[in-house]
Amino acid sequence: MLPTSINKNNKELFSTEEISEFLHDTRYIILLYIVGDFLTTFHALSNGYGFEENRMLASIMAEHGIWSLLIVKMLILLVIYWNYHSIRASVHSYARRLWDLSRLGVSLLGLVLVINNLMVISMRSSLFEYLGLS
Numbered sequence: 001m002l003p004t005s006i007n008k009n010n011k012e013l014f015s016t017e018e019i020s021e022f023l024h025d026t027r028y029i030i031l032l033y034i035v036g037d038f039l040t041t042f043h044a045l046s047n048g049y050g051f052e053e054n055r056m057l058a059s060i061m062a063e064h065g066i067w068s069l070l071i072v073k074m075l076i077l078l079v080i081y082w083n084y085h086s087i088r089a090s091v092h093s094y095a096r097r098l099w100d101l102s103r104l105g106v107s108l109l110g111l112v113l114v115i116n117n118l119m120v121i122s123m124r125s126s127l128f129e130y131l132g133l134s
Contacts (some may be wrong), residue, residue: 003081004016004124007077010078013085016087018085019081020107022043022081022085025084025099025103026077026080026084026103028107028110029077029080029103029106030077031108031110032107032110032113032114033073033076033106033107033109033113034070034073034077034110036110036111037073037113037114037115037117038069038070038073038112038115039115040117040118040121041066041069041113041116042051042066042069043121044117044120044121045061045066046066047082047121049120049124050121050123051123053128053134054127057069057072060072064120067106080102080106083099083102084099087099087102112127115127
């Protein structure tokens with residue numbers, strides 16, 4: 001969690017303490033967006049329940065295999081870490097709120113993706129189709 005006061009001592013980018021705090025802060029992102037979405041996507045695609053709707057990810061996975069999705073997600077986590085580090089070093093009063101909203105947004109995206117994948121696996125219809133968005 002970000003401190004309530006602004007971080008005056010700018011830590012190194014990859015300090016053990018900061019990485020540990022980041023992993024704790026992003027536990028729901030890791031659980032839902034990284035692990036949950038990857039496992040449910042892997043299961044759905046491996047068993048022929050559906051296809052990847054994201055054209056960019058579909059082309060990456062077609063070229064490099066399904067495990068490339070996990071690499072893409074790890075790269076996104078690295079971008080989230082950079083965002084976390086930048087916000088922690090910020091002197092602006094809204095920095096803590098910005099991190100909280102960013103973390104919540106990515107966690108909710110992960111939840112929506114997992115629900116969508118579970119619907120594809122169990123009902124053969126995506127959440128986006130059900131809502132009329134696809």
